Amino acid sequence: MTTNLAAFNTGNYYAGPKWKVLLWYFCNYYIFNSAFPWPYSLKGRLLKLFGARIGKGFVIKTKVRIKYPWLLTVGDHCWIGESVWIDNLAPVTLGNHVCLSQGALLLTGNHDYKRADFPYRLGPINIDNGAWIGAMAVVCAGVTCGSHAVLTVNSVASKDLQPWLIYSGNPAMAVRKREINAHTVTLLNTAAI
Template identity: 80%
Template sequence: MKTNLAAFNTGSYYAGPKWKVLAWYFCNYYILNSAFPWPFALKRGLLRLFGARIGKGLVIKTRVRIKCPWRLTIGDHCWLGEDVWIDNLADVTIDDHVCISQGALLLTGNHDYKQPDFPYRLGEIHVASGVWIGAMAVVCAGVTCGAHAVLTVNAVASKDLEPWLIYSGNPAVAVRKREMVSPSVKVLNVTAI
């Protein structure tokens, strides 16, 4: 038996009504995925208009791609860096205070390479509070990133990340604990003139 891409079908996957998918395509292309620095409030508003559940203070940099905003939930005070791609054929949930750095990819879809018609294999992604997804890193379908985990530059998370650990490599493995310290307070020395 050989791969037969002519037999491919999306199975149970349904993107949404064609008018909505088409309308979002243009908004995504000309506003979110644009190099023009549109105001964050405009981008948040468009995402909400198309069904995304967005918390307070979302920062969305330029050239961000989001496949299906109606399958996206983002908590409070999150950052999406330049060239982030949320390829959400399935639900993506991002909790509060999450940083997804430039060029990172959240990938909810894959293909079943064991089947000749190469059907979709989908899995939801959950990124818990305080997680940092490093630049050019990939989070694969079905992965949960535990609270305050870090996925370093170019790492690939194909399995769940445990909370408070730093992961590196492909496939990503835990390399050490994430430890936080109290922010230092800088005192300015002001002298009278």
């Protein structure tokens, strides 16, 4: 048996109404994936208009690609850096205070390489409170990044990341515990008052 890409079909996968997908395509291309620095508030309102759930304090930089905003939930005070790609064929959920650094890729789908017709194999991604996905890092389908976990630059998470650990490599492996300086947290909390 060999791979037969001519036999591929999306099966029962449904992205949404064609008009909505097409309208989002243009909005995504001209506003979100643009190098022009559109205001964060405008981008947040547009995402909400298309069905995303967006918390307060949302920061989203230029050249960001989001497949389907109606499958996106973003908590409070999240940062999405330049050239992030959220390829969400399945739901993506970001907790509060999550940082996606430049060029990070959240990849909710791939293909079943064991089948000749190469069908979709999808899974949601959950990134819990305080987690940080480093620049050019990849989070694969079905992965949960635990609270305050860190995925370092250019690493690939193909399995769940446990809370409060720093992961590095491909595949990502835990390298040490994450510790946050109490003095820094105190300064941040004082500045918010």
